[in-house]
Amino acid sequence: MPFSLTTWNINSVRLRIEAVARFLKEQAPDVLCLQETKCPDANFPHAAFKEAGYEHIALNGQKGYHGVAIVSRHPFANVDARDFCDKGDSRHVAVTLDGKFGGVEIHDFYVPAGGDEPDVKVNPKFAHKLDFVDEMGAWFQREPKAGGKAILVGDLNIAPLEHDVWSHKALLNVVSHTEVEVTKFSRAQKAGKWCDALRKFVPHDQKLYTWWSYRSPDWAGADKGRRLDHVWVSPPLADSVKTMRVHRDARGWERPSDHAPVTVELAL
DNA sequence: ATGCCCCATTAAATGGGA
Numbered sequence: 303m304p305f306s307l308t309t310w311n312i313n314s315v316r317l318r319i320e321a322v323a324r325f326l327k328e329q330a331p332d333v334l335c336l337q338e339t340k341c342p343d344a345n346f347p348h349a350a351f352k353e354a355g356y357e358h359i360a361l362n363g364q365k366g367y368h369g370v371a372i373v374s375r376h377p378f379a380n381v382d383a384r385d386f387c388d389k390g391d392s393r394h395v396a397v398t399l400d401g402k403f404g405g406v407e408i409h410d411f412y413v414p415a416g417g418d419e420p421d422v423k424v425n426p427k428f429a430h431k432l433d434f435v436d437e438m439g440a441w442f443q444r445e446p447k448a449g450g451k452a453i454l455v456g457d458l459n460i461a462p463l464e465h466d467v468w469s470h471k472a473l474l475n476v477v478s479h480t481e482v483e484v485t486k487f488s489r490a491q492k493a494g495k496w497c498d499a500l501r502k503f504v505p506h507d508q509k510l511y512t513w514w515s516y517r518s519p520d521w522a523g524a525d526k527g528r529r530l531d532h533v534w535v536s537p538p539l540a541d542s543v544k545t546m547r548v549h550r551d552a553r554g555w556e557r558p559s560d561h562a563p564v565t566v567e568l569a570l
Numbered sequence: 571a572t573g574c575c576c577c578a579t580t581a582a583a584t585g586g587g588a
Contacts, residue, residue, distance in 0.1 A: 313576075313577065313587085314576095314577060314578075317577075317578095338577090338587085340577070340578065365578085365579085366577090366578050366579060366585090366586090367577095367578080367585090367586070367587090368586095415586075415587055415588050416588075417586090417587090417588085418588080427586090459587095459588070469571080471571095472571050472572090473571085476571085476572095476588080477588065478588060513588080515573075515575080515588070516573095516575040516576050516587090517572085517573045517574070517575050517576090517588095518573070518574085518575090519573085519574060519575095526571095526573095528588080530588080557576090560575090560576080560587085560588085
């Protein structure tokens with residue numbers, strides 16, 4: 303049975319609710335995972351999602367910063383959220399689907415950006431990012447359960463491969479592409495036996511981006527992007543991923559997020 | 571090789587993004 307899922311760092315769900323509604327109308331994924339909702343749960347724009355057909359909503363939001371949400375056409379059997387690094391911030395929410403896709407686990411992550419300086423001695427935000435990724439790896443030793451069907455998505459804020467950034471050489475010492483981040487990222491991915499669903503479709507020697515800085519006066523022309531958003535699937539789903547698309551056009555909409563939505567289709 | 575930016579909060583800066 304076909305199943306589609308989109309991940310999108312929306313950079314304020316309230317500010318961009320019309321863009322979200324347009325996307326859902328045009329693309330109609332089964333599930334949408336958002337990051338950087340910047341919205342307390344009490345203020346989440348439920349009505350717009352319900353009108354669009356997404357009646358099932360799992361939230362882990364907070365005031366002003368961060369925040370994740372999963373909205374779905376299908377019911378949830380379970381909702382969970384984990385407080386990585388015990389900081390009380392909203393960077394993870396998970397659901398287990400019920401109904402015709404029953405048993406499939408979906409994890410939505412917003413990994414810390416890590417600040418400017420890639421040095422834990424002077425930059426606590428970078429230390430937090432590295433600790434966060436380490437804790438993900440430790441948790442993936444037991445989660446998801448062996449043999450389980452799981453999908454992990456989100457703004458992981460690390461571009462691991464050489465061609466996940468516009469210039470490997472220029473970004474080697476830039477937070478998101480440093481060696482220590484990439485090493486920890488790969489370790490966490492291996493710990494959960496996660497399969498990189500996006501790179502299944504794009505060879506490693508070809509550029510693949512999901513994010514373009516607001517600071518560029520001509521983001522599309524300069525095309526100095528990074529692949530910060532990811533979709534991983536557990537081993538039982540590795541062969542079920544049928545298509546992948548980065549919706550680059552949405553980066554060019556009026557008052558856009560700096561991240562493009564990314565959609566995968568699976569045969570479940 | 572960084573960036574001319576953008577968002578939320580709280581009241582014209584500040585913190586955060588990446």
